[in-house]
Amino acid sequence: MTGTDVVTARDRGLVACTRCSRVWPMDTETCARCGSPLRSRRDRHLQRVWAWLSVGIVCYIPANLYPMLKTRTLFVEQDSTIIAGAVEIAQHGGYGIALVILVASVLIPIGKFISIAYLALSLKRQVKMSRHRRHQLYEVVEFIGRWSMIDVFVVAILSSLVQLSAIASINPGPAAITFALSVIFTMLAALSFDPRMIWDGPEDRQE
Amino acid sequence: MIGPQLNEPVATTAAPEDGPEEWIACPQCDALFTATVPALGERACCTRCQTVLIAPRRGAFLRVIAFAITVMILMIGATFFPFLQVRVAGMRNAASVFDAVLAFVDGPMVALSVAVAALIVLIPVMRAALVVYVLFPLTIGRAPYRGAAWAFRLAEVLRPWSMAEIFVIGCAVALVKISDLAHVDYGPAFWMFGSLVVVIGLQDSSMCRWTIWKALDPETRA
Numbered sequence: 001m002t003g004t005d006v007v008t009a010r011d012r013g014l015v016a017c018t019r020c021s022r023v024w025p026m027d028t029e030t031c032a033r034c035g036s037p038l039r040s041r042r043d044r045h046l047q048r049v050w051a052w053l054s055v056g057i058v059c060y061i062p063a064n065l066y067p068m069l070k071t072r073t074l075f076v077e078q079d080s081t082i083i084a085g086a087v088e089i090a091q092h093g094g095y096g097i098a099l100v101i102l103v104a105s106v107l108i109p110i111g112k113f114i115s116i117a118y119l120a121l122s123l124k125r126q127v128k129m130s131r132h133r134r135h136q137l138y139e140v141v142e143f144i145g146r147w148s149m150i151d152v153f154v155v156a157i158l159s160s161l162v163q164l165s166a167i168a169s170i171n172p173g174p175a176a177i178t179f180a181l182s183v184i185f186t187m188l189a190a191l192s193f194d195p196r197m198i199w200d201g202p203e204d205r206q207e
Numbered sequence: 208m209i210g211p212q213l214n215e216p217v218a219t220t221a222a223p224e225d226g227p228e229e230w231i232a233c234p235q236c237d238a239l240f241t242a243t244v245p246a247l248g249e250r251a252c253c254t255r256c257q258t259v260l261i262a263p264r265r266g267a268f269l270r271v272i273a274f275a276i277t278v279m280i281l282m283i284g285a286t287f288f289p290f291l292q293v294r295v296a297g298m299r300n301a302a303s304v305f306d307a308v309l310a311f312v313d314g315p316m317v318a319l320s321v322a323v324a325a326l327i328v329l330i331p332v333m334r335a336a337l338v339v340y341v342l343f344p345l346t347i348g349r350a351p352y353r354g355a356a357w358a359f360r361l362a363e364v365l366r367p368w369s370m371a372e373i374f375v376i377g378c379a380v381a382l383v384k385i386s387d388l389a390h391v392d393y394g395p396a397f398w399m400f401g402s403l404v405v406v407i408g409l410q411d412s413s414m415c416r417w418t419i420w421k422a423l424d425p426e427t428r429a
Contacts, residue, residue: 006255009232009239016232016239019360020420021260023232023239033424034360073388089384097383100376135235135256142367149326149370153307153377156323158385160306161291164298168388172311177319184322187367196237199255 008199015040018196042194049120052189057113059182067173068155074167081175082106082151104150105179112148112186115141116193123197131198138195145190148183152176231417233258242417262415268346274410275335275342281403282332289394291378293385303396304328304374326370331407334369337362338410345422356423363416372404 009016014023015038017031024031028038067079080088082105090098115137121127122134129137155176162170231242233253242261245251250262264270289301304327311320341359344351378400382391 006238008237010237012239016237018234021231021234021417023230033420034356094383097380100380146370147373149373150377153374154381156307156310157378157381160310161293161302164295164300167295167298172316177316180319195235199236
């Protein structure tokens, strides 16, 4: 199946509900089965994608500059940013965990920014990646985005657990909140993107 | 990923005899098909982008309800029992999920506390409750309760925001992070939360959304 002979709901003058997959005549505004608003393509949402994505990127900058964790032990007080924290764990021999943190808090967020921007741009101009590939990329972005929250949860667990008065205490730093916001905004950007628009473009060249 | 592709695309030329209520459009790529329900346990996928469209299971509604009730019960225990316990130089401190939620309560971080509570406790429980509300009347052969379509839609909208499984992995990371600072033990809630994640996964995977929507549809039910 190359995709050439696929008939879409729009080709038949129908609008599909993305929530419950029922189809309706083109002018229907609300799905009578599930109550979702109906749009043949959420093309105007592309602006929303860009807006959420920009705020997400803006929030990601302070998230890396400010400390995520404030650790205080008997003699030392230490503020660590996301990357410094991962490096420290690696120095203690926890390479696996350091890798998990770096992947979840650096690689995935930045990869998401690039992927969403690429997908949004690919709707307007010819790109190398085929539609199937781009759709797979979208699914990966949608699936993996939530996992960036891991570092925020780590901070929450540590700061509630390590409260041993004078001996040791861990408290959240300002980066915790901007990082959480960055993840949430990028998730909203991915959710605003309409994958159906990927398939509307010209036929893939290699097919 | 790829199940049996039982749906044939609706032909553009031939006028199909069935009405639009028998058609199904892929929510990911808008391809249009005549809905043919596959055999129990099999999946009908979009021929273009492989998105699973219909996946009926035997006794699925009842099973989903059972999972959802399990989620609610486990969550109560997992929230209030101690989750992890830390010991340093004779001092000890135990934290429950509830404490983790309250970690940001001081100062300007309250919003984050609310967000964490919602993501790891409230939203998973709410989704489970909504699913029970939607499916219970259907399993005993009654008409769906008032607002069932709205409730199921809300449960679906909330799906990406239910992050209990991410919290569990976060726990593992936190453990390693403080292992050289203090001695850490698992509390009973840790295991409850772990099993909770498995049950939530089972609940989501045994639910065929299309079947539920069809069962809720006043048009096709009548």
